[in-house]
Amino acid sequence: MKTKFYKYQGAGNDFILIDHTHSTLEHTDNQFIEDLCHRRFGIGADGLMFVTKHENYDFEMYYFNADGKLGSMCGNGGRCIVAFAKQLGIIERETNFLAVDGPHYARISENGEWVDLQMIDVNTITKDGEAYVLNTGSPHYVTIQNNLKDFDVFSEGKKIRYNQIYSEKGINVNFVEDQGDHLFVRTYERGVEDETYACGTGVTAVAMAIAKHKNQTGHIKTDIKVLGGDIKIEFDYDGANFTNVFLCGPAKLVFEGEVN
Numbered sequence: 617m618k619t620k621f622y623k624y625q626g627a628g629n630d631f632i633l634i635d636h637t638h639s640t641l642e643h644t645d646n647q648f649i650e651d652l653c654h655r656r657f658g659i660g661a662d663g664l665m666f667v668t669k670h671e672n673y674d675f676e677m678y679y680f681n682a683d684g685k686l687g688s689m690c691g692n693g694g695r696c697i698v699a700f701a702k703q704l705g706i707i708e709r710e711t712n713f714l715a716v717d718g719p720h721y722a723r724i725s726e727n728g729e730w731v732d733l734q735m736i737d738v739n740t741i742t743k744d745g746e747a748y749v750l751n752t753g754s755p756h757y758v759t760i761q762n763n764l765k766d767f768d769v770f771s772e773g774k775k776i777r778y779n780q781i782y783s784e785k786g787i788n789v790n791f792v793e794d795q796g797d798h799l800f801v802r803t804y805e806r807g808v809e810d811e812t813y814a815c816g817t818g819v820t821a822v823a824m825a826i827a828k829h830k831n832q833t834g835h836i837k838t839d840i841k842v843l844g845g846d847i848k849i850e851f852d853y854d855g856a857n858f859t860n861v862f863l864c865g866p867a868k869l870v871f872e873g874e875v876n
């Protein structure tokens with residue numbers, strides 16, 4: 617049987633999307649998902665998502681990392697699945713949907729190519745040496761790095777992700793350089809086990825860590841550059857809790873096709 621798929625990207629974080637609204641998602645073939653995400657032998661993607669029906673929400677998001685395993689929240693994936701739900705006619709320009717970390721509100725721009733996604737509130741940031749560790753739907757490690765353009769994100773990120781503290785559960789590792797009017801961020805992603813062009817929960821974690829680092833409070837807007845484009849983060853921070861958190865950026869259909 618052939619399965620129709622759609623390929624989306626959000627700031628270069630790319631995903632395979634499959635409409636599964638006709639039936640519930642009871643079994644998943646994790647090897648097949650890994651094969652489809654493979655960049656040489658498959659379609660190629662950082663992850664794969666199913667959109668399914670839900671009684672109390674517009675839809676439910678199921679996200680798998682490129683390794684074929686069920687992931688934690690994917691922010692850029694969340695923005696792409698919202699654009700996909702609009703393409704399928706499930707929603708108009710606003711939605712409330714369910715993901716692995718709970719309900720999310722999102723709104724789509726008039727041209728359909730920019731999605732603002734509300735993320736979970738965060739009230740815990742810990743430190744690991746000079747680095748910040750927090751969960752924005754997925755676990756993140758944030759560390760400041762000078763000359764980030766020339767830094768070996770793959771090797772250094774992998775070392776942290778697989779060190780004694782994090783190797784069992786894994787962690788996404790973000791390196792950030794303050795470039796004045798914006799932050800430049802590069803991320804080593806768990807589940808892809810490589811650097812990706814963008815990580816939505818990652819840049820959200822970075823914006824929060826930098827606000828804490830600089831002792832900023834109030835309504836904070838952060839412009840972020842990643843390898844795949846530009847992302848904006850907004851939240852309120854009272855010195856302890858991050859609320860009204862929005863991850864805003866592009867979400868675009870790249871191509872569609874069928875797999876056997």
Ligand SMILES: N[C@@H](CCC[C@H](N)C(=O)O)C(=O)O
Pocket residue numbers: 629662681686687688689690691692693754755787788805806807808814815816817818
């Ligand atoms: N690319 C994602 C993060 C996806 C989750 C992650 N790889 C994990 O399971 O740890 C994003 O945009 O947030």
